[in-house]
Amino acid sequence: MNMSVGSARLVACGMMLACAAIVTAADEEKFTPLFNGKDLTGWKIVNVAPDTFTVKDGIIVSTGKPTGTIRTDRMYENFILELEWRHLKAGGNAGVFVWGDPLTAVGTPFSRGIEVQVLDGRETESYTSHGDVFSIWGASMKPDRPHPKGSQRCLPSEKRCKPSPEWNHYRVVCNDGIIKLHVNGKEVSGGTECNPRKGYICLESEGSECHFRNIQIRELPSTNAPPSATANAAQGFVPLLADPELSAWRKVEGNEGHWKWNDGRLDYDGKSEAKTPYDQHLWTKQEFGDFELVVDWRLPNKPQKKEWPLVLPSGEDAVDENGKPKLVAVDDAGNSGILMRGYEHAQANICCRPVGSGEITEFRTNKKYSAEVRAGVTPKKRADKPNGQWNRFIITMQGDRVSVVLNGELIIDKAQLPDVPQRGPIGLQHHGEAMQFGNIFVREL
Incomplete structure (x- = not known):
């Protein structure tokens, strides 16, 4: 059959389009939904209220309050993530995190990871509303273009985001520590040498209020991220501080207005008017047996010079040649503690004393306990951060043994608490001084 040159070209173009359609269809088949359009199956609350993220008409609706995240129920390493988003309010702020940790970083409502900014109508020399990509809270990334102020943040090459309340499309390609963001069909920003490069999507x-829809993912072959480039694994922690109603905590007359919610943080003025000293503490509604507790805290008060005894590793107070306690002057900003199983004596102390926070004072100073018990509840070292900075306790209670990690340092190792109850609530101590708490998570063992 004879065919003109023009006809041949038309046939060739038709075949190319047909092949492209086949490739596109095959490519789409490799994507799987991260959101089923009906509920939040496959997602876990990190540190927000149960009604912060809900589903309506095939859309994930975020109220924006409190500040925090939800995450996927498993990690992802190399993948292409696609989603659409819109803000309902001009100037709105949100984000998508990749390669994130399952728990928040110390003193912040956000996890370590790489953030893909979801922002509307704001622009400065340092950030934009058109697809910034940057490392947060201990993660690292080399931006594709140097940031004007030297930060690990890639500003987009052009402005492609549509303003509120229009929908925008993101395609996030993450592979072997390299991230590229496509905004409404074109690559605009990215980075390399990301660490972590395997973790959760948040x-x-x-x-x-911000809306998300059509969230889907295509996984790519692994490049075997080592443990050093992998986010921490989820261990089943649940938040105890996630809503303004403080729903995980007992309500006692006289505590109202003193223990105050502050967008994910708990501020205490030290002035509870509850009728009994026990009720002046803030106690969980739930009782716990064996548990692991994560709690961030800081002392916000202006330090004052005070003298406190120097404590030996044995738990005994050091004395001078005259047998008198050796005193050390410190900048004292207050006192509080974490109470275990409803027992006020089982308290991991928060203080500025030379012995350091984490000491279980009532057991260390009580002569009825053995030398082994008293030495065990004495911190191995002082691991507190400077006054005014956030600290993190990780407290593990199993049977009558307790371990305390402070700012990554194991300071109490399986110390025995002979009289501790088998079960009871967890408490935040009233000590008559202002305190701040944040990021409280617990898991039962």
Whole structure:
């Protein structure tokens, strides 16, 4: 059959289009939904209220309050993530995190990871509303273009985001520590040498209503991220501080207005008016037996010079040649503690004393306990951060043994608490001084 040159070209173009359609269809088949359009199956709350993220008409709706995230129920390493988003309020803020940790970083409502900014109508020399990509809270990334102020943040090459309340499309390609963001069909930003490069995907709530839909993922072959480039694994922690109603905590007359919610943080003024000293503490509604507790804290008070005894590793107070306690002057900003199983004596102390926070004072100073018990509840070292900075306790209670990690340092190792009850609530101590707590998570063992 004879065919003109023009006809041949038309046939060739038709075949190319047909092949492209086949490739596109095959490519789409490799994507799987991360959101089923009906509920939040496959997602876990990190540190927000149960109603912060909900589903309506095939859309994940974030109220923006409190500030925090939800995450996927498993890690992802190399993948292509696609989603659509819109803000309902001009100037709204949110985000998508990739390669994130399952728990928040110390003193912040956000996890370590790489953030893909979801922002509307704000632009400065340092950030934009058109697809910034940057490392947060201990993660690292080399931006594709140097940032004007030297930060690990890639500003987009052009402005492609549509303003509120229009929908925008993101395609996030993550492979072997390299991230590229496509905004509404074109690559605009990215980075290399990301660490971590394997972790959880998170949706962020930050102040105002934001919608997400059509979230899907295509996994790519692994490049075997080592443990040093992998996010921490989820261990089943649940938040105890996630809503303004403080729903995980007992309500006692006289505590109202003193233990105050502050967008994911708990501020205490030290002035509870509850009728009994026990009720002046803030106690969980739930009782716990064996548990692991994560709690961030800081002392916000202006330090004052005070003298406190120097404590020996044995738990005994050091004395001078005259047998008198050796005193050390410190900048004292207050006192509080974490109470275990409803027992006020089982308290991991928060203080500025030379012995350091984490000491279980009532057991260390009580002569009825053995030398082994008293030495065991004495911190191995002082691991507190400077006054005004956030600290993190990780407290593990199993049977009558307790371990305390402070700011990554094991300071109490399986110390025995002979009289501790088998079960009871967890408490935040009233000590008559202002305190701040944040990021409280617990898991039962």
